[in-house]
Amino acid sequence: MRSQPPPRSRFAWAGRNYRIQTAATVISGLGNAGAPIATAFAVLANGGSTTEVGYVTAARLVPTVLLLMVGGALADRLPRHHVMVAANLFNALSQAVLAALVLGGHAELWQLLLLSAAGGAGHAFYAPASEGMLMQSVAKEHAARAFSVFRMGLNAAQIGGAALGGALTAVVGPGWVLAVDAACFVLAAGLRFFLEAEAAPATGDGGGMLRDLREGWREFASRRWLWVIVLQFSVLMACISAVEAVYGPIVAEQRLGGARDWGLAMSAYGVGLVVTGVLMVRWQPRRILLVGNYGVFLFGLPAVALAAAAPLPVLAAAMFLSGAGVTVFGVNWMIALQQEIPAEMFSRVAAYDHLGSLCLAPVGTALAGPAATALGLSGALWACAVICLLLSTLVLLDPQVRRLPRRAPDAPGAPEPQPTEPAAAGATAG
Template sequence: MPTPLPRRPTWASRNFRIQTAATVISGLGNAGAPIATAFAVLGNGGGATEVGYVTAARLLPTVLFLLVGGTLADRLPRHHVMVAANLFSAASQAVLAALVLAGNVQLWQLLVLSAAGGAGYALYSPAAGGMIMQAVPQEHAARAFAVFRMGLNASQIGGAALGGALTAAVGPGWVLALDALCFLVAASLRFFLEPESAPAPSGGGMLRDLREGWREFASRRWLWVIVLQFAVVVACINTVEAVYGPTVADERLGGAGAWGLAMSAYGVGLVVTGLLMARWRPRRILLVGNWGVFLFGAPALALAAGAPLPLLIAAMFLSGVGVTVFGVNWMVVLQQEIPEEMFSRVSAYDELGSYSLAPVGTALAGPAAAALGLSGALWACAALCLLLSAVVLIDPQIRRLSRRDPQGSTPDAPVPAGEPAPAP
């Protein structure tokens, strides 16, 4: 008798499956692209300062255009916005790959094309968040978001390992070309997304929509307190992962292959913890999520202490654990607390605040390392992550905000043993 195929969960709608598959594919390329870009700069005679400038060039347009992306996503069909953004990113990465493969890429070209990639992300991200929120019923939100993040995080493992290996074996240009191809395939998949309930803008202009989004954002103290925390934490993480980590790997750990392996361990931590989060529904969702933020600084600690590669791999794994614990709970909180018609605009303010200091942090990475020493700059990043994770717990809203279960089942309870396991 043939073995029956696993039954697809009822909450896994067509849009959820397409968006998850497209995210996994684009994530494969995106995980390797920062490694390739960093080593393209290093291979072109640059150092930590130049890597920081190129990373900042990508982050600055992300910050500048997120509000535009959020407003467009609440006014236009979200899948159209995502497809257009993916096609734009595919084109910019293809041009960058061609220049790197030709062997004559200049720093200004790296800066301009990295900035184009950041603008593409700014237009894509708020629409993607709104689409995945619409595709998931609230009663299954924690499980669905955990599965979604597991798919994304699994692509981080393969993408980082492949990106590091290909960069070491054949050079960064081919990794950037792969990223462009992944964007193109993802855009093709998202073309088949079905529009959910149409966004309902106010009927006024874009400025009015932005003011409404700001009022929604500013009225929730727990939201802007976390965003203020992440403005510094994200700046530190980006500096460590995009600038200091590749620099240390190039100096004493064996180069791009070693850094790709460490980033893969980060991805393993993301996926393994996703299995837990698919079944665990903590009641104090923000409190539990912030416990994960304490682990964000582990890679900076390992690099600052001069740890060998195995200990760095363990630290990257722990960081991945923390990111998933926070990320799944954060998605549940936003879906629970933010009205659907406002979600993309509020998400844009969330990301704008969270990324606001990242361009400054990466641009100052080289000067900070020169002033404090590379080890001193890494100790500072780790200390800031730990300190801010503790400080936000002073806010009672963050400690007490609780899950509202629409079906009345008990939070913190495990999934019944007889229930089918979720599948992507």
């Protein structure tokens, strides 16, 4: 009898680097999901106000924005896994010190600000390298499946991390949640140490970092669909950061059950992320950015529920739908970047993407308190919801956003810089 060849693994498309990076991201995501909840309630436990919660959140975002370009340039010149390991270890140290201060009852506002800023600095070097490594480890023909599975893993970690973070904050205090986050960073760094060095990008002909940044800017600015959406997210993320990092915990403290209920609401958000990730494994819409932006329309629902003083089940449903929208957008966005951006430019373009998307987030969180004072808490939340809806509508006025098609794996490469209006994708999306 002829022997049958062994069956291929269902995940044969997932290479070693992809598996390691996904596992490490899940581990660090578990800690990261609970850390913002713990930090916000650490400020409140010290008698801090809404404004001070916003300042601590902004303190993390400001160095992220300022250092992203340096992080992106380094990630396209150095082995990306080395950059990620160093950033993870730096974040582990800053979170461990913060945990020790909170547990010891000696955390003053200036210390929370400084250590939050340190965490943001580490993220500025980690994020562009991480995105470049993930893009490089996935074959284009498996991109939709790979990105969906990756986001499912990350989002499942968000569910568990948010629920655990909220519960631990309520039961044993925020310090232990921050300690868990530090440990997760150490474990993630240990895994990423074993990423294969062959995935590191080529460094080109030895030009300086400023030239690298100019090349990345030309790549970014030459695609209107790219900078239009990043401009949309610059304002969108300011509103979302204010809602999730400042207003949500305040509403939970005043009207719901405190950290526990806010953790449950964030878990519902994570469930929406994961459930929709299962759908995105098989769903391959033709017009990727058009369909992705449909998901953005759901981003403002949590602000609506919080503004309307909705009970926890309604808030959880709004968070679930918002999470679903994030996955629909996120998977399609990653596919667009992979198919349109040259591999050697991934990290620099990702840095401009992150920079543009986050540049106003510190402003949003810093102004969250004054806005709530001027408009009332409900008024500020309604304003965030309306802005999210308007931005989601306005971005669809751009034809490149509406028409960018999914390309076949063997199709010609990315379009030339400064393209004209792209051709229609044929069938309607989906």
